[in-house]
Amino acid sequence: MSELCPTVRPMNEHEAVERTRRHYDAVAELYDSMVRQGDDDAGALTRAMINAFASLVLAGGSDSAVLDAGCGPGQWVDHLDRNGIRAYGIDVSPAMIAIARQYRPDLPFEVESMLQLKAPDRSIAGILAHFSLIHTPPDLLPAVLVEFARVIEPGGPLLIAAQISDSPGDEGWTPYDHRASPAYVWSLDALTERLRAHDFTELGRMRIAAPAQGKPSAGYLLARHNAYGSAQI
Numbered sequence: 712m713s714e715l716c717p718t719v720r721p722m723n724e725h726e727a728v729e730r731t732r733r734h735y736d737a738v739a740e741l742y743d744s745m746v747r748q749g750d751d752d753a754g755a756l757t758r759a760m761i762n763a764f765a766s767l768v769l770a771g772g773s774d775s776a777v778l779d780a781g782c783g784p785g786q787w788v789d790h791l792d793r794n795g796i797r798a799y800g801i802d803v804s805p806a807m808i809a810i811a812r813q814y815r816p817d818l819p820f821e822v823e824s825m826l827q828l829k830a831p832d833r834s835i836a837g838i839l840a841h842f843s844l845i846h847t848p849p850d851l852l853p854a855v856l857v858e859f860a861r862v863i864e865p866g867g868p869l870l871i872a873a874q875i876s877d878s879p880g881d882e883g884w885t886p887y888d889h890r891a892s893p894a895y896v897w898s899l900d901a902l903t904e905r906l907r908a909h910d911f912t913e914l915g916r917m918r919i920a921a922p923a924q925g926k927p928s929a930g931y932l933l934a935r936h937n938a939y940g941s942a943q944i
């Protein structure tokens with residue numbers, strides 16, 4: 712992974728997307744088998760947050776679909792669908808999307824980047840970004856959040872999951888040697904601040920203990936897009 716050290720120089724959107732696509736296409740089957748194995752403790756906490764997100768979507772009463780941005784093999788689109796929520800998944804990795812379609816050929820999965828969403832303005836009931844923003848170079852994160860703020864309906868919930876750190880440095884993030892592709896750990900406070908600049912307000916958060924010494928904890932941040940936001944994006 713050293714060839715791809717994320718701190719060497721800024722990447723443009725195209726380079727970042729192509730890097731992620733290449734890396735996840737190479738590990739898609741392995742990733743899928745790991746995801747399907749699950750983890751009882753972390754899995755229970757994860758489902759609690761995803762179900763809280765789902766409850767907010769249902770309470771919002773929108774007829775629109777939920778977007779799983781960076782859906783990987785599609786397990787959360789499947790989960791949301793089984794819980795009565797219309798959802799679709801996008802991912803830059805065609806191999807991931809092929810796997811998602813194999814499991815659920817009846818659900819919509821598309822190869823697409825969250826840096827350039829096809830959804831029209833204010834057309835999405837809620838957005839899930841489950842460990843998918845972690846590969847976005849920090850200087851490109853605002854471009855993703857502009858897209859999220861553009862497509863989400865007023866008041867729609869956003870759930871972000873990411874590896875986190877309490878001491879990520881002055882900028883709020885630090886590079887992380889992820890097994891699949893270069894990644895970045897954030898502090899939840901820094902993520903909340905970035906979200907605020909795009910009219911998302913934090914509703915709550917959760918930390919899942921690190922799986923082993925030296926590994927980062929996982930953080931969940933549940934936010935809502937302000938119905939009548941005023942921030943300049």
Ligand SMILES: C[S@@+](CC[C@H](N)C(=O)[O-])C[C@H]1O[C@@H](n2cnc3c(N)ncnc32)[C@H](O)[C@@H]1O
Pocket residue numbers: 728731732735746780781782783784801802803804807823824825826840841842843844846847
């Ligand atoms: C760690 S995996 C998480 C997959 C799934 N969300 C899960 O929870 O298992 C990260 C996924 O995000 C996707 N991804 C990363 N950057 C993306 C982008 N800009 N647009 C769409 N997908 C992206 C990757 O291709 C990969 O499938």
